[in-house]
Amino acid sequence: MHFEELFDEIGGCNEDEQKFKVEEMNELIEEMSKDEFETMDRKNLFDKITKKIEEKKLSMENAILLLKIVGYCKVMKKIYLFGFISDELISICVPYLLKVALKKEESEEVQKEVEMALLALCCAPECYDIEQKLYLNELKEIILYHQEHHNLTRLAYQFVWKILISKFSSGRGLEGMITKELHFVREARRELDELTRCIDWKRKDEKGEKETKEELALLRWIQKLNRFFYSCQMRNEENCNLIGSIVRVIRAENDDNGDFHFFCIQSLRIAAENRAVEVEDLLKGEAIDVIPVEIQRQTLNHNLTWNYLQLILKISERLIEKRDGETNKTKRKELKRKIFEKMEEEGYEDIITSFHIILHYLNFNFFNFLPEYYGDFLVNI
Template sequence: MTKEMDVTEKIIELLHELEHCTDSEQKQKIEEMNEIVDGMDEEEFESFFTLKLFNKTDKMIEEEKISMESVFLLLKSVGQHKVLMHSQSYAFHSSSLNKRFEQMIIEEEKKKEERNEKLLIDLCECTVLLSNEISSELLSIIVTCLLKVALKKDENEETQKEVEIALLALSYIEICKSVKQEWYLNEIKEIIKYHQEHHNLTHLAYQSAWQFLMNRFHFNKSLDEVIENELHFSRDATKELEALIKCVDWKRGKGEEKRKKKNKEELFLFRWLQTLGIFFFHWRLRNEECVGLISSVVQVFRASKDDNREISDKCIFCMGCAAENRVVENEDLLKIGAVDLILEEMQGPTLDNYFLERHMKCLFEDFRRLKNAEDYKNEEVKRKATKRKVFDKMEEEGFEDCIIGLCHYICLGEFRYFSLFENYPEYFVYL
């Protein structure tokens, strides 16, 4: 690649060259293309992930200038990158290639005994990984097909990769899609339980299994018994977060103008926090294991706050939801340092309105709970002691001055969710 040629131009050039290659040469060039895709940052990927790319690929298939094996090899790599970069591009969904794949899935499913299982799997994985929307007609076919792959238990590297791709694709099925329990529940429970005992999945595959289940939890609260009491989500998520915190090089690129390319550990950590966000948004029951999980979220925030804004924002969202849903006691929030952390951050010199809004919502929920004596009907002494600890901390940090200083912003309505702060004077009343 010449210095003048950017990565997008190089990919397009290689794609044109495929038309004149043998199958073995195509595979070699596609592996080169996949290496380029893997090294792309978000901006580069968005410029590459275009309708033109997919329509061009579809035309090459139509004219038999590229093998389906080569197509799948390229598209799976592109799709994995899209999911990990949480790209929202709809280019593939609008393409003629997507229409071709959807029709092929339907036709292959109808064959029953003569069905080409490998072809069906490849089609399902590419369709889900690349598209932001799956048709209801294909949903049961895709879920059943990919779970069959994900249930494989061999621990060799090839099988682990197959399982990882299948689970990654499943994790990307939209929250809004109504996936019937009989299609997936026994299978996903088996996958998670088997890993908890035998550790056969990669870290990404295991996170993806939980993400798929948590996406279903969004519209099916009856899964709470399975998620926490049977599969112990909080316990396992805590272990995964603590392991990832140690792996991420938080100071990587410090001093550079901008870090465009995230490392894999950061991407995995962000995906776990997305999963936690759904969990804490809907979870309503107190559980001792949740205390350890929130403590890990606090650790992630402290590690990421100066270096990765997306991750630190997700942490604040999780803590806010946990406080609002009363997942943990105020006393526990104090012990694990959640309240201290928010008080410290709200007085930071670079905190903008969006982040300030997030922090205030989280803290507001903590204070609102302190005011509500119903939580402490028989524990008045404990309630007063907890309130005194928070008051002392606020006094130490000069937090009352901080709130007073924000009044003119609130009155001017500069926050996007103005209604959240209508009762800002009650911050003082709660204490």
């Protein structure tokens, strides 16, 4: 394979010759199909890179140049890189990648370089227990600077958040910084709203159409929200606005069983289940409105039906439970009245009647136990 031949020749080259060969290898990687990239012996490649760095046969700058394109292609070709990069290589590369990611020039060339560095960094936090001191302050600086100067590409901004959210959902206690200092909820809402407006939803429904960059970006943001809601505990005044943005995506997608629909309702279900948002936020964000309309579609698959029914269950449970230290019972009673009136108005009562056995059953079983023709059990309004 020409790629391997070029890499083996690197050890005997000077700095400039190395760079030329690395650039040639990068071009070969970019031209690979997804199948070719998956069959590539990446573990062997990373081990060789580590060895050449240690033997001083490959400069750090050229090693990073090669690793960045591998990380970039891994993401763009939708391939999950797991268990290949050694701890030694991670500890060597992370500081250098962060140094590149901290560049603040707004030229197209630098933006691309920063984007690729951040994408390469995304391989590491998913798989390895990196010390916070190796990345936390730098990533915080990158986000704050972008929020003021808008120097990052949309993809780069997404993946700097991906690194932080992956650590937060691993129990690192970063919620205060993520929500209060970096305003994740506000930023996620803005991104969701902008991308929802950018997408041509009618074109998306046409079979065989390739996903656009905007569609992929929106899907990644929604998936990040799933991870965020799993660990979120702090009350945030902007939560109801974020719920509203998620609901707008559901309403925008015409495909009953599309990826956006699934991940959006999953986010709402996780948020309600893990106390990431108040029930009042779900009401104000119109999540209550969308449940009866969507769940009665006869074409919904079991995954979506299960998530909708679980969302109903969690909302109901939270409305009837007694809160610790509750001081305003009148306010809680009024909230219950508003929600039940809204659900009854939209057909909630008929849904409960239709599923009065299945709802209870769901507490003890997984969604795959739903009847094959669950739609036949629905009362059509």
